[in-house]
Amino acid sequence: MMDFPLSNWRTITATSSMPLYAVLSNVSDAQAVKNYYITDGSQTPYGLYTGTPYEHWFSVMPMLVRLDEHSPFLDWINNTEYKDWGWLARSHLPFETICAHLRSLTQAIMPGGEAVFFRYWDGEYLSIMLDHFTDSWQDVLPAFAFYWINHQSHVVHVPLEQAVQTSPWWQVPESLIQKLLTNKENLLLNNILQTLQESYPNIYWTYRHDVLEKKVKRLLQHNNKNKSDVWNLILQQLQS
Numbered sequence: 001m002m003d004f005p006l007s008n009w010r011t012i013t014a015t016s017s018m019p020l021y022a023v024l025s026n027v028s029d030a031q032a033v034k035n036y037y038i039t040d041g042s043q044t045p046y047g048l049y050t051g052t053p054y055e056h057w058f059s060v061m062p063m064l065v066r067l068d069e070h071s072p073f074l075d076w077i078n079n080t081e082y083k084d085w086g087w088l089a090r091s092h093l094p095f096e097t098i099c100a101h102l103r104s105l106t107q108a109i110m111p112g113g114e115a116v117f118f119r120y121w122d123g124e125y126l127s128i129m130l131d132h133f134t135d136s137w138q139d140v141l142p143a144f145a146f147y148w149i150n151h152q153s154h155v156v157h158v159p160l161e162q163a164v165q166t167s168p169w170w171q172v173p174e175s176l177i178q179k180l181l182t183n184k185e186n187l188l189l190n191n192i193l194q195t196l197q198e199s200y201p202n203i204y205w206t207y208r209h210d211v212l213e214k215k216v217k218r219l220l221q222h223n224n225k226n227k228s229d230v231w232n233l234i235l236q237q238l239q240s
Helices: 006-014 032-039 072-079 097-105 121-137 174-199 211-219 228-240
Strands: 020-024 065-066 086-092 108-111 114-119 146-149 150-157
Touching: 006 072, 006 086, 006 146, 020 032, 032 072, 065 097, 086 121, 121 146, 121 150, 121 174, 174 211, 174 228, 211 228
Parallel strands: none
Antiparallel strands: 020 065, 020 086, 086 146, 108 114, 146 150
16 A cells, blocks of 8 residues: 555645544654654643543553644654554544544453453554444544544545444454454564565575565464564574
8 A cells, every 4th residue: 555645635634624633642652742742732632531440541541632734743743653653633523522432442342252442542553443444434433534544544434423432332343353463463474574684684585585474474373482482483493
């Protein structure tokens, strides 16, 4: 998928007359909240656990902030290397209603019935979900029509209004769990191949790319160890 320039996305979606918002992670090394205050700071980000049993979890609470169309924070967003900082979106709903819909997703129900915290603020995960659900995502989060996540554009045809649910209500489908696991495995595979090419060219260029990919994938599938153990095993097997 080709990158969608932020400036183009902002110009095109601004014709909707919907305000621009940023959802900010408070658990990413990107330190999006801190960088918002450094670059802009004209608004006070709203803590999305407010009104829940977790409203005092300030250090990990995701935030929502409305942005001016030319906020200097947008330059930071466009240039950051982190993919889990948060995301941009536009909404037709009042600020309080947006917060209520996001608050309803504080926790989600796993296929086994366990309620877990839902990382909706993590753009890396949310983009996978948007690709998975497409327009049916409106049933989960009817607040936003346009998203810009890690240089990708997403559009969801949302209703004018929809009743706000009470967390936890959303049941995560098994198909989404499998897709997230597959994406995680593919990301790990690509990272290993890139590291081999950059740091171990003597190993990387010994094999055809498709052969090397199959070897690494097979080693990952048959070894449920920690990352360092798996990496050492891969090096050992490929050097033997």
